[in-house]
Amino acid sequence: MKCFSRYLPYIFRPPNTILSSSCHTEADIISTVEFNHTGELLATGDKGGRVVIFQREQESKNQVHRRGEYNVYSTFQSHEPEFDYLKSLEIEEKINKIRWLPQQNAAYFLLSTNDKTVKLWKVSERDKRPEGYNLKDEEGRLRDPSTITTLRVPVLRPMDLMVEATPRRVFANAHTYHINSISVNSDYETYMSADDLRINLWNFEITNQSFNIVDIKPANMEELTEVITAAEFHPHHCNTFVYSSSKGTIRLCDMRASALCDRHTKFFEEPEDPSNRSFFSEIISSISDVKFSHSGRYIMTRDYLTVKVWDLNMENRPIETYQVHDYLRSKLCSLYENDCIFDKFECVWNGSDSVIMTGSYNNFFRMFDRNTKRDVTLEASRENSKPRAILKPRKVCVGGKRRKDEISVDSLDFSKKILHTAWHPSENIIAVAATNNLYIFQDKVN
Amino acid sequence: MMLSKGLKRKREEEEEGLAVDTWWLDPGHPAVAQAPAATAASSSLFDLSVLKLHHSLRQSEPDLRHLVLVVNTLRRIQASMAPAATLPPVPSPPPAPGVADSLLASSDAALSASMASLLEDLSHIEGLSQVPQPLADEGPLGRPTAGAPPSLGALDLLGPATGCLLDDSLEGLFEDIDTSMYDSELWAPASESLKPGPVEGPGKEETTPELDEAELDYLMDVLVGTQALERPPGPGR
Numbered sequence: 266m267k268c269f270s271r272y273l274p275y276i277f278r279p280p281n282t283i284l285s286s287s288c289h290t291e292a293d294i295i296s297t298v299e300f301n302h303t304g305e306l307l308a309t310g311d312k313g314g315r316v317v318i319f320q321r322e323q324e325s326k327n328q329v330h331r332r333g334e335y336n337v338y339s340t341f342q343s344h345e346p347e348f349d350y351l352k353s354l355e356i357e358e359k360i361n362k363i364r365w366l367p368q369q370n371a372a373y374f375l376l377s378t379n380d381k382t383v384k385l386w387k388v389s390e391r392d393k394r395p396e397g398y399n400l401k402d403e404e405g406r407l408r409d410p411s412t413i414t415t416l417r418v419p420v421l422r423p424m425d426l427m428v429e430a431t432p433r434r435v436f437a438n439a440h441t442y443h444i445n446s447i448s449v450n451s452d453y454e455t456y457m458s459a460d461d462l463r464i465n466l467w468n469f470e471i472t473n474q475s476f477n478i479v480d481i482k483p484a485n486m487e488e489l490t491e492v493i494t495a496a497e498f499h500p501h502h503c504n505t506f507v508y509s510s511s512k513g514t515i516r517l518c519d520m521r522a523s524a525l526c527d528r529h530t531k532f533f534e535e536p537e538d539p540s541n542r543s544f545f546s547e548i549i550s551s552i553s554d555v556k557f558s559h560s561g562r563y564i565m566t567r568d569y570l571t572v573k574v575w576d577l578n579m580e581n582r583p584i585e586t587y588q589v590h591d592y593l594r595s596k597l598c599s600l601y602e603n604d605c606i607f608d609k610f611e612c613v614w615n616g617s618d619s620v621i622m623t624g625s626y627n628n629f630f631r632m633f634d635r636n637t638k639r640d641v642t643l644e645a646s647r648e649n650s651k652p653r654a655i656l657k658p659r660k661v662c663v664g665g666k667r668r669k670d671e672i673s674v675d676s677l678d679f680s681k682k683i684l685h686t687a688w689h690p691s692e693n694i695i696a697v698a699a700t701n702n703l704y705i706f707q708d709k710v711n
Numbered sequence: 712m713m714l715s716k717g718l719k720r721k722r723e724e725e726e727e728g729l730a731v732d733t734w735w736l737d738p739g740h741p742a743v744a745q746a747p748a749a750t751a752a753s754s755s756l757f758d759l760s761v762l763k764l765h766h767s768l769r770q771s772e773p774d775l776r777h778l779v780l781v782v783n784t785l786r787r788i789q790a791s792m793a794p795a796a797t798l799p800p801v802p803s804p805p806p807a808p809g810v811a812d813s814l815l816a817s818s819d820a821a822l823s824a825s826m827a828s829l830l831e832d833l834s835h836i837e838g839l840s841q842v843p844q845p846l847a848d849e850g851p852l853g854r855p856t857a858g859a860p861p862s863l864g865a866l867d868l869l870g871p872a873t874g875c876l877l878d879d880s881l882e883g884l885f886e887d888i889d890t891s892m893y894d895s896e897l898w899a900p901a902s903e904s905l906k907p908g909p910v911e912g913p914g915k916e917e918t919t920p921e922l923d924e925a926e927l928d929y930l931m932d933v934l935v936g937t938q939a940l941e942r943p944p945g946p947g948r
Contacts, residue, residue: 352771352772353771354771355771443775461775461776462775490779490783492775492779494776511776511779544784544788547783547784547787548780548784551776601784604763607780
C-alpha cells in the first residue's frame, strides 16, 4: 500500500464522470453498493429492483488517462414488485443487499435480495456466435431438410460483446420478516440470509429448503424487545458468524457448537455511559451494520453516532470508538421526530484494515485512519467534484464563530444521507452512493 | 431548521404539543429543574412516541425494528414518568403535579393496554403467516424449514389439521375474502360433475374426505403460486 497517509488529507480525485441516472425518481435511489473480490466489478442495487454493474476499464497504453475508470457493464431487473395476496401486502422490489461470489470461471455470480427473496444471478459475456448451421439459415429460419445436400461444421465467429444476466437460483419463501443481510460463506457452498428475527443457512444448489440457525422470535410477540439488524460470516472460518441487534449487542456464533445457534459463543456489549443516558440511548445504540475485518481478527459496528472496532478476543468493550457526527447528540429529539434517528448507515474497511469509512448527512462521508488516529470529512457532490481535482476536507461548526469554509450544524441537509459506501478490496478506490448518484473516487498519489 | 422528510402528522392539534428542542433534557433549564415541567416534557415525547407507534402499526407491514425501538423508548418514558407522582409538593400552587398524576394514571394503563393490544394485533397477523412447526422435519442440522411458504400458514388451518373453518377470533380478518370455495359442500358436487353419467357410487362418500384435503391443498398451492415456485429454475448450473 502506498504511504499516502503521510500526506493526509486523503487525496481522492473525483472521477471524470459521476454515474447517475438522468431523472431522479424514487426508484433510482441506490440502496446497496458492492465491489467484487477483485475490484474489477462494482454492483449497485436500487429501490426499483434494478442491478447495475460497472466494470473497470483495462489499462491501455493509448488511453492512459482513462485507466481505472468504471463504465456500465450490465444492467438488469433483479426483483419485481410482488403482491402477497394472503396478507394483502405489497413486497417491495428494493434491493437491500448484493453480495458477490468469488469468481471460479469466466462467468460472474452475485446474490441480490429484496425483503423476502434472494436470487443468484449469473453474469456472463458472449463475444462469439456460431455460424454455419446446417438446419437453420442465417436468419435462424428452419431449412427444409430435403434441400440439404452437404454437411458443414458450424464455426464460432466473433460478434459484438454481449453481457447477459440470467437468474440461476431463486431462494424464496423462507423469511416471514424483512431480510436485512446476506453473507456468502468462505466454503463458497453456503450462504446465510438474516431477517429481523431469524437467520437461515442455504446451500447454493438447493432452493426449496434452508436451515434455520438463529431464531429470536419470542413465543409471545408482546415480549419482543430486540431484533436482528445485520449478520455476516467470518471471512475464513466457515463455522463462525456474527449478528448484531437493535440493542447494540453483537453475538458471535459457532455452528459446530450446536445446530441451532440461539446460544452465542461470544457476546459483545459495551456498558452504557451513564453521563450520556437519555430516552434515545437505545435507539442510538442500535447497530445498523457489522463487518468483519479482512483479517478476521476484528469486527466493526456502526450505530447512529459512532463506529466501533471490536477485538474478537475482548467482549466487554470495543478497542476503538470513532465519533462520526457527535454534534448530533444534542439534536436527538428533532432527529427522533423526523425519523432520521432510525437511518441505517453502513461502514466499510479498506483492503488493509487500516482505514474505515462511513457515511453521514449533507452528503458527507468520514474516514478514520486506525493507525494515525486522524480522520477526515469529505463531501460527495457535483459542485465540489471537478474532474482531477482534489477533494477538499469539510468541517462542521458546532458553535461559536463559524469559519469561512465550515458549515453549521443547523444548515446540514438531512435529506442528503450517505448510507451506502464500498471500498475496493486492494486499492484506494471508493464508491459512495448519494441518493441516486454514485460517486467513484480514486486515490492517485503521484 | 432541519431539512428532512418529516413524520406526516394528520392532525394539526398534535403539532402544538411537539417541541423540537431538547430543552427538557437540559438539567440547567429552569423549567426542567421543576419536576412537574419535566413530566410535561416527557409527556409530549410520550405523545410523539405513541403517535409513531400508531403510525408504524398502520403500515401494511410494519418495520419491526422501528416498532420495537419506539415501543422500548415509550417504556423508558413511562418509567421516567412514574416517580413524578411521589415528588415533594412545590410551594407555589402546583397545578402540574395533579396533571402529572392524572396523566400517569391514565398513561400507565393506557400505555400498557395500548402497547399490549397493538403488539397483540401484530402477533395475530404474524401468527397467521408462520410456517407451522409440525410441517418441518427435524433434521440433524438445525431446523430445516420446509419449502412450504409462510403465507400458507393461515390456510393450513383449513387443511388436514382441523378440517374446519377458521376460529372465530380470526374469522373477522377474512371477512372480505370469498371463502366459498373452501366450503366443503362445494367439493361433493364438483367431484360428481366430473363423472360422465348420473351414477353416484358409494365410493364418492368414502373418498370424499381424502379428496377434499388433497384437492384443498392443491388449490391452496395453486392460489399462492407454490406449484410454480417448487419447480426448479432450470437444469444444470
